[in-house]
Amino acid sequence: MHLGGAAGRSPTRGTVRKxxxxxxSGYQALACFNGAVIQSKTTQDLATALDWLAILTPISSRCRQNLRRHQALNFKELVQGVFFEYQEDITTVGFNLQFRVRKRHWIGNCEVATPVIYSLEEADAAIRRLAPLLLSKTYSRSAPKVGQQTYLQRWHLLKQAYLDVCEVLVKCRQAVAARLEVQExxxxxxxxxxxxxxxxxxxSNWSRSTAQRKAHEARDAARDAAKSKRDHWKETRAKMRHExxxxxADILGEGGGGKSSERAPS
Structure with missing residues (x-):
């Protein structure tokens, strides 16, 4: 299926080294988003692989942006649109997609990996099912922390979605589920x-923070007590000065009054 057609200047294809x-003996271009790995076929020419990478990169970045914004993602239309922009034939690049995710906490160093998907329709269905459950690292770091129960629920949701995708692709749900149970x-x-x-x-962190808070409160109390003592001393000094x-004034007033009374008869 050739997706070229409209005349015009195609997007610039910069040389990318990753x-x-x-x-x-060949080279393969790949780009990732939300656990999905988009791959080209293998070519003997590095320059061709770099050209293919320049096509796969905007596909992955646009998918990531749509998913992060919780927007509806039509993967088939997006891929076809990018290939149309670059006036490239998708069959020439040999486009395929696979989900590969490591969940070390649950299954160790094993991967949650789907079969390789060559159909855009099947890839679109798999992305709709799996990608929203796989946040990128950058986004997940900024997301609020969750408890162990929520963490467990997310794993169960991901596992069920993964089994659903495998069942649709190769009808192997029971075998995959059994393997996951063994790994867990x-x-x-x-x-x-x-x-x-x-x-x-x-x-340990709670104990340390509690001790730090108590020490801070003790310092505040000591500072407030010292300030109160200084204020009291200032008030006392002001009162003594006034008295x-x-x-x-009384002494000087009495002395002045006596002298004036002595001079009055003369």
Missing amino acids: GIRRNG AARSLEREAETERRIQLLL LTCGM
Whole structure:
């Protein structure tokens, strides 16, 4: 299927030095978004692989932006639109997609990997099912932290979506589910130990923050007490100064009155 047609200047294809994988004696372009890996076929020419990478990169970035904004993503139309912009034939590039995600907490170093998808329609369905559950690293760091129960619920949602996709593609839901169960069971002891370490870390952080808060409160109380003492001393000094001034005025007034009365008869 050739997607070229409209005359005009095609987008500039800059030379990119990442996203190229050496595959035997050839090169393969790839780009990623939300756990999905878009790949080209293998070519012997590095320049051709770089040209293909320049096509796959905007596909991945536009998909990532749409998913991050929670906008509806029509993957088939998006891919066809990008290939049309670059006036390139999708069959020449050999476009395919696969989800590959590591969930070390649940299944160790194993990957949650779908079969390779060559159909745009099947890729679109898989992305709609899986991609929203796989936040990018940058976005997930800025997202609010969640509890262990929510974390577990998210894993179950991802697992069910993954099994649904595998069932549609190769009808192997039971086999994949059994393999996931084995991987989860093998990781269970390490997962429990990791959870215990996290609990201990939380308790340690809580104890440290509590001690810091109490020390801060003690410093504030001491500062307030010192300020109150200084204010009281200032008030006392002002009162003493006022009383002294009044006393001196009385003394001077009495002395002045006596002298004036002595001079009056003469």
